[in-house]
Amino acid sequence: MIEDSESRIRREAADWWSRLRTSDRAEVRAAFEAWRTEDPAHDAAYLRLERRWDQSAFIANAGVSRSRNLDLARPLWTRPGARVAALAAAIFLAVGLGALVIHRSGSGLGSLAETRYVTAPGEVRIVTLANGAHVVLDGDTAVALRSSSAETAARLERGRARFASPLSGGPRFVVAVDDRAFTSPSGEFDIDVGPHLVSAVLWRGSLDASDGPAAIKPARSWPLRAGRRVSFVASGEAREEAAPRALRDWTQGMLSFEATRLADAVDIIDRYCRPRIEVADDLADLRLTGGFRARDCAGFTKTVTTMFHARVVRVADGTLRIVKKP
Template sequence: MTGGRKAGDALSPTDARALSWFVANQAGDDPQGFEAWRAADPRHDAAYARIERLWGSSALAGAARRVRPGRRTRAATTASALALCLFAVTGIGLRLTGTQIAWPADHATAIGEIATARLDDGTLVTLDSGSAIDADIGGDRREIRLLRGRAFVTVAKDARPFRMLSGDAVIRDIGTRFAVARGAAGEQVAVEEGVVELRATADAPARAVLGAGQASAARGAGLAPVHAIEPFEAFGWTRGRLYFSGRPLGDVVDELRRYHRGWIVVANGDAATMRISGGLRLDDPDAAMAELARLSGTRITSIAGRILILR
């Protein structure tokens, strides 16, 4: 495992779609669709204009020199360079190349890596791609803080109490195997075995008690309702697999973005809402996206081996 702080997660949806349309326009794809998108919102036109302003710029020239020639069309090479410029301008170029900035953490994984750490008390912590924890095991304390990403914890038997912190949320173990994930929707907790107690903050009076096959989330000062989960899907990532049943393709792609060192965009709005079922390997996001394209009847455009666009 390696230390690292992930730069940004993605371009804004508007910039992402603008770049996708730019790539399409180089090949002359769907001009009517492009004009309709551009006219739908002034922000669309502004985003596309930002890309056009990069054309011929010194930044574009420099980025183009960094794109490995290979067997690509001029349009693909130009789009690759523009993407590199956009990532640099928005501060997420490091995410595109898979490079990470050193950041203190007791245990961490790089993008695309899933690894398990054994703590001093024998507790096993499996870290998902781009995740990190700090651990404080000693004296009468057993405490883990999730700094980013997602972790699956198999708590060792020990007389000392065990708790996990994620944001302001506090998860207290009562002998269990559980997963915690940090995200925009709050601190997500899912239990595979045993029981955990979840509080939105350390001193919050309200609590949720979760048993095997249940999940909840701490959102701000509140707790989401406890609900049932399908463990096979919820914990498949710990075995390097992503399983899904009747989920929108856009949601599945969101999961794959955790493991891809570059950028994935869905440029087909109809496909994004299509509900699909299946299983994918997480160690090969390119192959996984190709399978999603097959399931949804779409196609994949790959740029410089770093940018995948589903149309």
């Protein structure tokens, strides 16, 4: 009977996964949330399902498949003729393939030793820890991790990372970015550290963002709900807002911008590009909306120069600089 119940929950989770990717209707989302919160087993099954799919999607960015056509790495539901049933089945078949790109931490269970991970531009890596948590590193990212059975501590130096742990009984995350701290007892969230902006997005579970240091000024705290984002600019100003759902897609090789400062968008695309890209100061505050393949640096610069009447010049060190046309 227990096995029958588990099988039913897995089938329901797969059905919800498929429905959410073929419908944006509010009533579908509301029904899903009701099902998910009805039983902790529902949430756990959906979490496992989504993680498996995410891991399989990273194959498009892994070294074993970088020569593949990016069109083939599109989510299945965007391909002509895709069937929902085939999509759900593919998630489970992807589990073994996704394991190819997992990079295991040298830290053992209960170890406090710190291990540093660095990704190259365009590389995406999954670090799976002995305590069951995992961290996904975006291109040109550096993070130091140490873990025990109860906690995973991280120092994110640059770039972007997705942190995820089991929703019940798992280790909590404490992520430090300079004087800011992001604490999550369970769930899944992104932290993005750029030259001009630090932001956090909570996808599931709970997350508390705080800044300091408390020795100099009283620390401020932002307890986030799922689907919310908090951003800190260099001046220390903080802004909380709804996070566009498309922001989740960077693990699948897609970048989405919604009224994003051009300078911030360039910082993100630059994690995948060589030679590097930069933008002139007088264009930095223009707002960009659109979606791009992460490694399509030429397509990104072409779109930006067309939209903003700009051009690309190569500076002395080889960097491509976006400047206004005369």
